[in-house]
């Protein structure tokens with residue numbers, strides 16, 4: 224039985240036939256690896272995700288975490304799955320061997336992680352948050368901080384969180400008010416409230432390492448006055464032993480629509496619930512220099528945001544495969560024109576409208592997976608390309624693609640989940656099938672790690688204009704390289720290339736038009752339409768890249784034919800959606816801008 228989590232065939236196609244990850248083993252960082260070690264890691268991820276994560280996905284959703292005022296309780300399967308995950312060693316898949324990492328390419332690690340995200344996105348959030356935290360400290364922490372906090376996290380003994388948001392400051396982190404008062408011994412005491420903190424409390428690990436954004440009194444206002452602190456739930460001694468309970472208190476759990484197996488918390492820092500050293504105040508350590516907190520966070524943001532896109536993709540993918548399996552089995556109705564009720568019913572996949580819904584899902588989730596893995600491959604280029612110019616190029620392209628890689632899967636793989644429900648009909652609307660949960664779980668992704676609207680402002684307001692428009696130029700010339708190759712390949716690829724070229728020209732002309740008179744407010748008023756249109760162009764590019772990696776037309780098997788048909792679908796049905804969006808942007812439409820709050 225093929226897996227209904229992800230398609231290994233698709234992963235192998237993307238990683239090997241297209242992205243040629245095996246060539247990376249020629250670089251010193253990956254010299255210990257081979258196609259076999261990549262395959263082994265993927266096999267392991269699929270097995271543990273299938274056996275340990277998928278079985279309690281529904282149970283963790285139905286029995287969400289509870290807090291009795293003292294302890295947070297989760298179903299026991301979560302802990303068991305996380306112990307199995309720790310044993311795989313995959314937490315450190317992409318990390319340096321100097322910290323015990325496997326030094327796998329990012330592209331392979333991202334493919335491994337996608338299995339866990341597809342199987343159980345809520346349980347997998349604990350290690351992935353921990354990894355984000357560890358990565359940040361590896362990049363910016365001192366050697367002592369790495370020894371004290373990162374090593375136990377990588378060993379699976381401590382878990383980590385990211386504490387940015389506050390009740391009044393989510394999108395606008397410039398307005399956070401948590402304060403960090405310097406102490407005579409070089410430490411800090413933190414006071415404030417953090418909202419929405421995933422994994423903020425539980426008993427799944429010996430300790431929880433919170434990474435907290437806060438202001439030191441006298442710091443400059445706004446984002447330039449935010450610093451980053453390590454605040455452990457339990458204080459850690461110089462010898463690594465656990466000491467006093469720190470003054471970080473769970474004020475309450477949030478009860479969510481989906482992602483329920485991940486605790487989501489309101490945390491109070493320094494309200495006197497505990498008194499380390501005999502007085503209130505959460506003991507924290509500064510990471511790096513003061514006032515660099517947001518810049519440090521943003522350093523890791525590309526990876527975190529690609530991780531969100533990967534999670535959205537994985538949820539869309541598994542929903543697609545489950546609805547596909549259902550459509551093959553479910554008998555209902557007869558073909559148009561077959562009027563005889565004595566003839567047997569056909570499986571619903573025989574109805575063109577059901578195939579439309581499956582093809583739409585396929586084009587979204589496989590297009591999104593291609594983008595996620597392409598970006599992960601860019602992370603590998605950024606880190607290991609022999610020439611500095613190539614590393615810089617990868618860095619810039621990744622910067623431009625990040626808001627799209629975060630947002631496009633979050634929007635369209637959610638739509639895929641919506642279609643998966645529709646394919647199941649009434650059954651899709653019940654809790655007897657997984658697809659409704661995948662939709663609820665996936666609904667978070669356009670909200671966290673920067674909302675859809677904030678990503679749109681980032682793409683149009685920053686990424687497309689930075690370095691005098693170098694990011695935009697790099698994106699369009701990179702797509703044009705693909706177009707050139709497709710034209711040379713001829714046949715259907717050349718036809719698709721011509722259609723893509725028209726939309727790429729519009730990205731360039733519309734961007735220039737939006738910024739022509741420097742009217743920032745008007746330019747950004749329709750930023751979401753811009754994000755969505757450019758996102759569709761980028762996914763069409765990903766489909767053309769995949770077509771170029773296929774064997775010649777008329778050869779290959781059903782997998783290859785399906786890829787080609789999904790590409791055709793995306794170009795025939797989806798890419799033309801960008802026309803009206805570009806028209807709207809070109810006209811510098813003022814409708815939303817001119818709408819006044821009192822007219823609603």
Ligand SMILES: Cc1cc2nc3c(=O)[nH]c(=O)nc-3n(C[C@H](O)[C@H](O)[C@H](O)COP(=O)(O)OP(=O)(O)OC[C@H]3O[C@@H](n4cnc5c(N)ncnc54)[C@H](O)[C@@H]3O)c2cc1C
Nearest residue numbers: 385386387388392393394419420421671672673674676677
């Ligand atoms: C389940 C869950 C888990 C989370 N986990 C974490 C975590 O682990 N750590 C953490 O720090 N945070 C976490 N968050 C917080 C998350 O990042 C924020 O919810 C998000 O940044 C949005 O902030 P907000 O909820 O305050 O909404 P707001 O910022 O109030 O936004 C509300 C709406 O207004 C729009 N908006 C706001 N400002 C602008 C603007 N300038 N221009 C245009 N539109 C705007 C937004 O796009 C959005 O549609 C989590 C949230 C949830 C729901």
